[in-house]
Amino acid sequence: MTEILTPNKLIVRIAWALLLLLAVMFVCSLIGTERISLKAVFAGDEAGSAVNPDYEIFVRVRIPRIVLGAIVGAALACSGVVFQALLRNPLADPYILGISSGAGLGAMIAVLVGLNSAVFGRSPIAVFAFAGAMGTVWLVWFIGRLTGKFHLTGLLLAGVVVNAFFSAVIMFLTSVARSDEVYGTMFWLMGNMAEEDFLVVWTAGGCVAAGIAALFYLGPQLNALSFGEDDARSIGVNTGRTRTTAFAIAAFMTAIAVSISGLVGFVGLIVPHAVRLVLGPDHRQLLPLSAIFGAIFLVAADTLARIVVAPAQLPVGVVTAIAGGPFFLLLLVRYSKKVGWSK
């Protein structure tokens, strides 16, 4: 691609993408298994005598869920970009270094131990999943460091093996668990959205927005890093610090996403690639646009999950994989020539 990214172009593109996101969120908030009227919603909390179900559904169920979907989608897509850049591996996604199985193990332990008390309005499953995810990332990072400073192969292998090991532990726990309660966590492992307190939405949104901002600031360094360690160092990038910071932020964002929605697959893999294919690989553009398109993708997928098998619901991870796969292949075939892979 010969196109040059100018600040103006970037701002215009981000503005359009944000507009699209808002439009999608608005439309999705009107879609659901229950028909609600906006007029009834604006009548307020306690219109007339009793509780106003339209208001309850719109403000306390749909809006938080849609905003959370956007937050999770943005976090996953953005950390997907970072992992692909840092590991210089197109197959990398936010879960590649064991976050998924670590979080899964945490969730399963919370169910098996039968904890009940909530922390800051979050269920123990969410808290344990967050802790499991962060713990696993630290473990993989630590083992990776033992194999050599920023040795990519060592880090990747450590991630894959820790992932496989924890998955095996999860399967072991499932098969020795006394009752069938653990089958409930299967839904969690498939990725599942639910509405939460406004406080949860607020804090998660703040953390993810800050993470995206920080990564955007690291964009130029990430650009340099994707040409290779030595090239980056030769133009004055502190590669060690950039790597550690970007890695920590991406892992933190993924852990937050996982603690909200379980393991939603595919978003972190295909959204960054799709944006890269269509708009180019510059990280200053890739990071914010991936975040926004990740949000759009997950909000749309979650809306499908809410209505396809109504009145029941699908796990959103199923929808992201089924709807995202073919769409991505289409993009791949259409744009790969333009990018110049076929030379």
Added chain:
Amino acid sequence: MRQWLLLLLLIFCWMAAGFAFFDGAETRESAGAALPKDVQRIVSLAPNLTEILFALGLDEQIAGVTIFSDYPPAAMKKRKIGSFWQPNIEAVIAAKPDLVVTLEFPQQKEAARRLRRLGCNCLTVNIEKVGDLFEAIDRIAEATGKDAEAAELASNLRSRLDVLSASAAKYERAKVLWVIAREPLRVAGRDTFVNELIELAGGENAIGRTVHKYPPIGSEQVIASAPDVIIEPAMGSKTVSEQQKEALRYWSRFKNVPAVANGRIYVISPDTVCRLGPRLHQGVETVARCLRPQLFAD
């Protein structure tokens, strides 16, 4: 470095603002539960809870049930609010319930937590064993002001169970292997309500104590347990007769097991034996028919 500190400071302020705005103001759980006489719209999140509600004569008040609530037939005409595993919170709220009854399963407890947060009045009951059933009936009756009906329902159920177990007491206890799934083989263990069902019907679980509630077992244990009767509740969309044929084919590999040798393999309809509800006596009778077919020949 300065930018990072600024960012940290910003996040900190954002969080503090969040806690200041939303913490505490959010919970509406304190809103008192509706008094029993005021309970006019009830939503049930499990098929056996639906059956209990109907048995207590709450037909009119039931405002929503799960997709698989198919008994009594009137339940199928009620508004559907999602499945047992994935209740649809939107649909529950749209049903405007003043009481939501849930089981104590993790998924159901989570649904109850979410509903309470939205100001719904939830009753969570535990129905894992026969004893729990009577307790649950009492608690639901208490919350809906149907104490008299509950007492009648419970004594009715108890007396029917007594009749069945009295008739069973005269006979030797047959050893029963209760098959949950065939491939891989998974059976009901001792610590289950199925075990109670078998014992009420005058049988004995062929499987001894196990770690699992529903242990997966191998061929060795099938032969060692030497069951006199094998019972399979029909699964999925297959009809009973289809599954009976498959079952005979599958079990024919264990020729020396008494149940197979004597052709005592029964596939039964799962309705009453997989759901612990007010039709418990029918379930016990279904099992008793398998154990002593000669008695029920007429």
